[in-house]
Amino acid sequence: MYAQMVESEASNDDPEKLAEFQARIDADIKIEPKDWMPQGYRKTLIRQIGQHAHSEIVGQLPEGNWITRAPTLQRKAILLAKVQDEAGHGLYLYCAAETLGVSRDEITEMLLDGRMKYSSIFNYPTLNWADIGAVGWLVDGAAIMNQVPLQRTSYGPYSRAMIRICKEESFHQRQGYDAIRKMAEGTPEQRKMAQDAMNRFWYPSLMMFGPSDKDSVHSAQSMAWKIKINTNDELRQKFVDQTVPQAEYLGLTIPDPDLTWNEERGHYDFSEPDWSEFFDVIKGNGPCNVDRLAARNKAWDDGKWVRDGLLAHARKKQAGNLAAE
Amino acid sequence: MNTEWPLWEIFIRGQHGMSHRHVGSLHAPDAEMAIKNARDVYTRRNEGVSIWVVEANNISASSPSDKGPLYEPSESKVYRHPTFFDIPEEVGAM
Numbered sequence: 001m002y003a004q005m006v007e008s009e010a011s012n013d014d015p016e017k018l019a020e021f022q023a024r025i026d027a028d029i030k031i032e033p034k035d036w037m038p039q040g041y042r043k044t045l046i047r048q049i050g051q052h053a054h055s056e057i058v059g060q061l062p063e064g065n066w067i068t069r070a071p072t073l074q075r076k077a078i079l080l081a082k083v084q085d086e087a088g089h090g091l092y093l094y095c096a097a098e099t100l101g102v103s104r105d106e107i108t109e110m111l112l113d114g115r116m117k118y119s120s121i122f123n124y125p126t127l128n129w130a131d132i133g134a135v136g137w138l139v140d141g142a143a144i145m146n147q148v149p150l151q152r153t154s155y156g157p158y159s160r161a162m163i164r165i166c167k168e169e170s171f172h173q174r175q176g177y178d179a180i181r182k183m184a185e186g187t188p189e190q191r192k193m194a195q196d197a198m199n200r201f202w203y204p205s206l207m208m209f210g211p212s213d214k215d216s217v218h219s220a221q222s223m224a225w226k227i228k229i230n231t232n233d234e235l236r237q238k239f240v241d242q243t244v245p246q247a248e249y250l251g252l253t254i255p256d257p258d259l260t261w262n263e264e265r266g267h268y269d270f271s272e273p274d275w276s277e278f279f280d281v282i283k284g285n286g287p288c289n290v291d292r293l294a295a296r297n298k299a300w301d302d303g304k305w306v307r308d309g310l311l312a313h314a315r316k317k318q319a320g321n322l323a324a325e
Numbered sequence: 326m327n328t329e330w331p332l333w334e335i336f337i338r339g340q341h342g343m344s345h346r347h348v349g350s351l352h353a354p355d356a357e358m359a360i361k362n363a364r365d366v367y368t369r370r371n372e373g374v375s376i377w378v379v380e381a382n383n384i385s386a387s388s389p390s391d392k393g394p395l396y397e398p399s400e401s402k403v404y405r406h407p408t409f410f411d412i413p414e415e416v417g418a419m
Binding site: 034035036084088091092095098160164168307308311313314 | 328329330332349350351352354355358365366369370386388389
């Protein structure tokens, strides 16, 4: 999940309006930007959509790292297209957040100075080409689990952004699986690299869904508002159930000795990730937190003259047109 | 002074013969750049044959609270729909 531990805000609104609002959500009528909404709904959504958007943008960094070193021209073109999609996904989501009254600059600055988060997963490094396959297969696979139900979320612009994103996301996962399959079916060294990537990305991928339901204090309100559709544990289970056969096909071993099929539940039993590592990464102590934020800050600062220059040019041209009229 | 690029609403004609449809928005310094950005953001997979861009602050919209006065009058005029009228079977298709 690209949005983790999003706090729900309490609302101090008129109870009558609140009841009307909830009735609308219960009837599956979408909320649109100009409609009345509780302050808490607005604030929680800005936080959630913003975090999601930031994740798409920061998520370009670990993959962009390998564009120049892709093993073939075709893999390079595919990875370029994939990373460009991520930029697009970030833009759809930023625009959805902006309809709630936050400006693009404000929300960008909140990422840059650390007030807003992005998904913990992007604080792990991509050490070799096999990692690019693992990211597409596992990380995008985990993201899809969460994004598909969010197409039905109650806020219209968010729902429409998710529909566009989901259309493109399946390409991401399939290209990743295709890349890692090539390695799993390759030389013994390549196989070893594929297994090593799986070993390093398995638990961080499970963490993407956020803490266990019993520790998830903000879920109830968000679920009532339909900005969260499934619980963290439901989605995590679904992801494990889906991924195990895919790994088996590749002949890769999931790095969990306790992973077993539970006939009675009809699901796999599996080990929880190390949650202390998760909270540590969220706090800023993951292997790449500092690099990621530094890269985003550098891009923003280095791009300032371009943003300013184009705006100055547009204003000058407009003034010229007015004078000529 | 605000240095944020203005917001543009993007409309795309999906295929020949269809109307332009709102697909989303983006920031750009001027109309020309808005069209270029719209091409990258909204037509990466052949989704369009034509793009319109309109600066968002030039759009006027009806307000949700006007819903009643604007749309309720048409609810009581069922005779505007062809199915309101019974045509005898003998007359044939009409």
